[in-house]
Amino acid sequence: MIKKKVIVINSSGIHARPASMLVKTAAKFTSEFHIHSHGYRINAKSILGVLTLAAECGAELELEFSGEDEEQACEAISHLFEQGFGMMDTDEGGSS
Amino acid sequence: MPFGTNPIVPKTKRISVEFLVTQLRDKIRMQVQACASVSACMQRYLTEADLHRPGLALTGYTHLFAWKRVQVLGNTECEYLENLPPVAQREAFGNLTQFEIPVMFVTHGNELGPHLLEMAEAAGIPVFTTHTETIKFMYLLRDFLEDQFALQTIVHGAMVDVYGIGILITGKAGIGKSEVALDLVERGHRLVADDVVTLTRKNNVLMAAATDINKHFMEVRGLGIIDIMSMFGIRAVRYQKRLEVLLELYLWDEITEIDRTGLERKREAILDVEVPVIQLPITPGKNITVIAEVVAMNYLLNNYGYDAARTFQERIKTRIAQKTKTGNNGPKRFVDYFEGDVE
Numbered sequence: 001m002i003k004k005k006v007i008v009i010n011s012s013g014i015h016a017r018p019a020s021m022l023v024k025t026a027a028k029f030t031s032e033f034h035i036h037s038h039g040y041r042i043n044a045k046s047i048l049g050v051l052t053l054a055a056e057c058g059a060e061l062e063l064e065f066s067g068e069d070e071e072q073a074c075e076a077i078s079h080l081f082e083q084g085f086g087m088m089d090t091d092e093g094g095s096s
Numbered sequence: 097m098p099f100g101t102n103p104i105v106p107k108t109k110r111i112s113v114e115f116l117v118t119q120l121r122d123k124i125r126m127q128v129q130a131c132a133s134v135s136a137c138m139q140r141y142l143t144e145a146d147l148h149r150p151g152l153a154l155t156g157y158t159h160l161f162a163w164k165r166v167q168v169l170g171n172t173e174c175e176y177l178e179n180l181p182p183v184a185q186r187e188a189f190g191n192l193t194q195f196e197i198p199v200m201f202v203t204h205g206n207e208l209g210p211h212l213l214e215m216a217e218a219a220g221i222p223v224f225t226t227h228t229e230t231i232k233f234m235y236l237l238r239d240f241l242e243d244q245f246a247l248q249t250i251v252h253g254a255m256v257d258v259y260g261i262g263i264l265i266t267g268k269a270g271i272g273k274s275e276v277a278l279d280l281v282e283r284g285h286r287l288v289a290d291d292v293v294t295l296t297r298k299n300n301v302l303m304a305a306a307t308d309i310n311k312h313f314m315e316v317r318g319l320g321i322i323d324i325m326s327m328f329g330i331r332a333v334r335y336q337k338r339l340e341v342l343l344e345l346y347l348w349d350e351i352t353e354i355d356r357t358g359l360e361r362k363r364e365a366i367l368d369v370e371v372p373v374i375q376l377p378i379t380p381g382k383n384i385t386v387i388a389e390v391v392a393m394n395y396l397l398n399n400y401g402y403d404a405a406r407t408f409q410e411r412i413k414t415r416i417a418q419k420t421k422t423g424n425n426g427p428k429r430f431v432d433y434f435e436g437d438v439e
Binding site: 027036038039040041042043046047048049052053054069 | 101102103249250252269270271290291292307309310313314315321
């Protein structure tokens with residue numbers, strides 16, 4: 001099992017589109033993927049789970065991966081967070 | 097086990113006395129009158145669900161005094177104070193006011209003298225009186241506080257009320273929990289929550305509810321997010337339901353051993369509450385929805401004292417006992433003589 005702390009950097013937080021990217025990426029791996037926030041642990045392979053977090057810009061989340069391809073999964077997901085889900089410039093404030 | 101590692105979090109760490117009193121008045125409809133330090137209510141916080149009767153502390157024994165709890169002064173405490181001379185009353189009450197007590201309730205129509213209320217005011221301790229009997233008051237308050245400080249956890253699954261039985265469908269992501277829940281809703285059962293289910297332990301019972309964000313939304317792969325309440329109406333949803341059965345879906349493999357009789361019931365402890373678990377292998381052509389309904393009906397039958405597996409076992413036992421006596425062998429047809437196609 002790997003744990004990693006990440007920070008949400010795109011200004012509108014994790015709304016529908018980032019959540020969908022997150023879940024889609026996670027589904028490519030067989031590892032289980034959970035996010036810890038406010039003491040709760042949420043299954044991050046479900047889009048409703050990720051959306052329930054309503055993580056805002058600046059929120060610190062702890063990612064937890066466990067499974068055979070946990071390292072690759074961790075790398076791919078962390079990359080998404082580092083890139084601000086590819087919407088650092090075109091962010092429309094979560095309207096889409 | 098599906099939820100072995102899920103962290104447990106209290107619903108709230110602290111509540112303000114102001115919130116407590118408002119809730120007592122609005123939700124529990126209890127009459128409470130403020131007597132001292134009303135303005136301090138906002139700054140005083142409760143961090144424990146337990147109540148305390150400060151009888152011994154009044155007499156001066158304050159070692160181990162649980163001053164952080166709500167202090168309830170009933171007939172005993174008030175009579176003790178009344179029977180003391182005024183100077184001794186101040187001294188006894190001073191044993192309490194030296195601590196930062198969050199709030200005091202004087203129950204059963206008792207009252208504290210003005211000189212004692214002044215002391216509470218000076219110490220900034222809110223004091224309330226009520227006409228409710230001490231035991232009844234303590235029961236209601238304790239129930240409310242237990243709910244506020246209840247332990248909670250969030251689990252991944254779909255919670256549905258099937259014939260009044262709370263079934264939590266669990267299993268790996270993508271196995272089809274939401275689809276089963278949707279099918280159940282279509283057949284007239286009620287959805288509590290999908291994907292993110294909060295479980296709260298209260299009075300040794302697990303209550304399930306959605307979160308304020310995901311309530312009555314569902315994600316179906318290929319469709320996206322749908323709103324069950326606007327689609328199926330109010331009769332298709334529920335806010336809360338007791339968790340009674342766990343239905344764990346998994347992909348069928350030949351290695352996992354399954355109980356074929358239903359005589360052995362597996363149980364799992366969630367937040368220290370034991371819940372029966374049914375592990376259901378998924379195979380092609382299996383209608384999980386109907387099985388979920390059967391699970392609910394079987395649970396109801398068990399509740400009413402009928403256990404099919406056990407009844408069947410009893411029947412076998414009687415037959416074996418009969419055979420050893422009479423030497424009768426072979427399976428017997430249930431009908432002795434076919435007269436024709438009649439019942």
